[in-house]
Amino acid sequence: MLTALAAMFLQQTFASIGKVFPAVIAxxxxxxxxxxxxxxxxxxxxxxxxxxxxxxxxGSFIVRYGALRMSQVALVLLGxxxxxxxxxxxxxxxxxAIIGGGGAAVSTPTSSHLLGRVSPPRLxxxxxxxxxxxxxxxxxxxxxxxxxxxxxxxWRGAALTAxxxxxxxxxxxxxxxxxxxxxxxxSRRFRLGDFRATIVSVLQTPDLRGLSLACFAxxxxxxxxxxxxxxxxxxxxxxxxxAGFLFSVVVAVAVPCRVLWGWLGSFYFAPRLVMAxxxxxxxxxxxxxxxxxxxxxxxxxxxxxxxLSATAMSWHGILLSETARLAPAGNAxxxxxxxxxxxxxxxxxxxxxFALLLRATGGFGAGWVLCAAxxxxxxxxxxxxxAPVEQTEGPAKSPARVGTSY
Numbered sequence: 001m002l003t004a005l006a007a008m009f010l011q012q013t014f015a016s017i018g019k020v021f022p023a024v025i026a027x028x029x030x031x032x033x034x035x036x037x038x039x040x041x042x043x044x045x046x047x048x049x050x051x052x053x054x055x056x057x058x059g060s061f062i063v064r065y066g067a068l069r070m071s072q073v074a075l076v077l078l079g080x081x082x083x084x085x086x087x088x089x090x091x092x093x094x095x096x097a098i099i100g101g102g103g104a105a106v107s108t109p110t111s112s113h114l115l116g117r118v119s120p121p122r123l124x125x126x127x128x129x130x131x132x133x134x135x136x137x138x139x140x141x142x143x144x145x146x147x148x149x150x151x152x153x154x155w156r157g158a159a160l161t162a163x164x165x166x167x168x169x170x171x172x173x174x175x176x177x178x179x180x181x182x183x184x185x186x187s188r189r190f191r192l193g194d195f196r197a198t199i200v201s202v203l204q205t206p207d208l209r210g211l212s213l214a215c216f217a218x219x220x221x222x223x224x225x226x227x228x229x230x231x232x233x234x235x236x237x238x239x240x241x242x243a244g245f246l247f248s249v250v251v252a253v254a255v256p257c258r259v260l261w262g263w264l265g266s267f268y269f270a271p272r273l274v275m276a277x278x279x280x281x282x283x284x285x286x287x288x289x290x291x292x293x294x295x296x297x298x299x300x301x302x303x304x305x306x307x308l309s310a311t312a313m314s315w316h317g318i319l320l321s322e323t324a325r326l327a328p329a330g331n332a333x334x335x336x337x338x339x340x341x342x343x344x345x346x347x348x349x350x351x352x353x354f355a356l357l358l359r360a361t362g363g364f365g366a367g368w369v370l371c372a373a374x375x376x377x378x379x380x381x382x383x384x385x386x387a388p389v390e391q392t393e394g395p396a397k398s399p400a401r402v403g404t405s406y
Contacts, residue, residue, distance in 0.1 A: 001118045005127060007176055008111035009134045011071045014166050015107035016138025018078040018100055019047075021162055022085065022093075023227050024146040024244055025155040027234045032155075033088075037231050041355025043093060044227040047101030048348035054102040055337040055344060056198050058109050064188040066181025067114035070106055072170040077103025079166035086156040086163075105344065108320070112336040114180055116324035122266065124325055129262025129317025136254035136313050139226070143248030147241050202338035207326050211319055212342035214275055214382075217374035218319070220346030221286055221312045224354050224371050229305070232364050237294045246298065250305040254313035265318040272382050274318055279379030282311035283372040290368030311375075346374070 022029075026040050062070050081100020084092050111131060119127040149158035202208045233243035261278065265271040285307035292301055320336060327335035354367035 001115075001127070003176070004114055004118050004180060005131055007068070007173060007180075008071070008115060008131050010169065011075065011173070012107055012111060012131060012134035013138040013141070014075055014169055015078060015104045016135040017142045017162060018082055018166060019104045020139045020142045020226055021082060021146060021159065022096070023230055024142050024247070025150055025158065026227075026231050027240050027243075028150055028155045030231070036359070037228075037235070038355040038359045040227050040231055041224075041351035041358070043097050044223055044351040045348050045355070046094065046097035047104075048223065048344050048351070050098040050101035051105030052341050052344035052348065054105040055109060055340045058106050058337050059198055059335075060188050060191070062110055062113050063185050066177065066184040067110040068173060068177045068180045069184075070110045071114075072173055072177075074103045074106040074110060075166045075170035075173075077106070079103075079163040079170075081163075082159045082166070083163040086159040088156060105340070108316075108340060109337040112320055112324050116327070117183065119321075119324075121325065124266070124321040126259070126262045126266045126317075128321035128324070129258045129265075132316040132320065133255045133258045135316060136251045136258070136309070139251040139313070140248045140255070143230075143244045143251065147244040151241075198335075198338040199341065201328075201335055202342075205326065208323065208335065208339060211323055211326075212339050214279070214315075214319060214378055215339050215343035216346040217279065217378045218282070218312065218315045218346070219340075219343030220350035220374060221282055221308075221371050223347035224350045224367065225286070225308060225312050227351050228354060228364070228367075232292070233301075235364065236292060246302060246305070250302055250309045251313060253306045253309045257310040257314040258317050261314055262317040262321070265321075271318050271322050275315065276379050276382035278311045278315050279375040279382065281307060283376035283379060285311060286375070287369055287372040290365040290372075292364075 022043055023040065026037075029035065030037055030039075058070065061073075065073075078100050081096045081098075081103060084099060085096035086092065087095075112128070115127060115131060116124075146158055146162075149161055153161065202212050230240070230243045230247050233246060234240060238246070261274055265274045285304055288304045289308060292304075319339075323336050323339045350371065353370060357367040357370060358364060360366075
């Protein structure tokens with residue numbers, strides 16, 4: 001299990017770097033191309049649309065080729081997306097959003113499929129949370145290294161360097177394939193009906209439907225935070241290096257928080273209650289973010305942003321472990337893709353709505369306040385009493401999970 005966890009941790013780290021890379025270099029690209037900052041939201045909206053289709057359709061490919069092979073494919077696509085961005089024009093950035101977005105999206109269902117096989121049910125929330133700390137770890141690395149790489153090589157050189165690193169790590173995973181892809185079903189074929197089947201498998205199960213709504217709200221806020229935070233700080237008067245540093249520092253908070261929420265959800269509280277707390281904390285911190293101004297001390301901005309990171313960047317492990325637990329045997333990857341598809345809808349709508357408000361108002365405040373509404377509604381919904389759900393089949397639940405309903 002430890003080897004699988006380490007491999008998937010590193011795979012998700014690279015995916016996270018690739019996903020946040022455009023946001024970190026955005027101020028440089030905007031300055032060079034004299035572009036409107038609202039284009040950042042458009043880029044991430046296109047990326048989310050590509051991710052939506054990739055996650056809805058990846059289930060059959062994971063079953064046929066194996067989770068590790070598809071992890072390699074995801075890394076190569078991610079590298080290709082960053083290389084395309086180095087072209088520097090609208091076609092290059094469009095290709096980058098589609099190719100890189102699709103690659104990054106596949107990384108989570110593949111890792112969930114693999115870890116779902118090897119993780120003890122009682123420890124699943126903790127194992128998945130540890131694996132998902134790779135996401136803030138990747139953001140942390142990007143915030144520190146990408147500005148330095150861009151200063152030394154230019155933003156195009158930094159993009160090509162990151163692309164080569166993704167491809168190199170995909171090659172390094174090859175020796176593990178025989179060990180972890182021994183469950184692949186070579187007769188499985190992709191069909192267009194897989195898109196519908198993936199969504200139906202989620203919507204027809206009440207608990208999975210609830211997790212999908214949570215994923216929609218959480219991922220929408222996370223996408224806006226990732227896409228706009230550095231640009232927001234630069235607009236407040238910070239230079240790129242300072243903005244990238246502050247971004248990395250606040251995202252670092254998410255690393256221990258992901259493990260903490262997974263530990264609490266595994267041993268002490270129903271995952272539903274943990275997610276309710278995350279939703280309400282997210283709503284409050286993102287609303288406060290809309291009030292930032294250049295007069296605010298950096299320490300106060302950092303404190304509020306750390307609260308946003310501790311919630312908007314820290315929900316993944318507990319939600320994904322619940323998804324894998326509720327998935328039919330052998331279909332954790334496909335079901336995870338279905339739940340994450342709703343998250344990608346949030347990631348698609350969030351940046352687009354933020355971009356529209358930024359363009360309409362000329363300021364960032366309205367967009368941040370709007371982002372607070374979905375998690376606020378979700379947190380209140382999750383706190384409402386629910387009828388207990390009987391466990392009839394599947395792996396044994398831990399005491400904290402008995403009676404959980406979404």
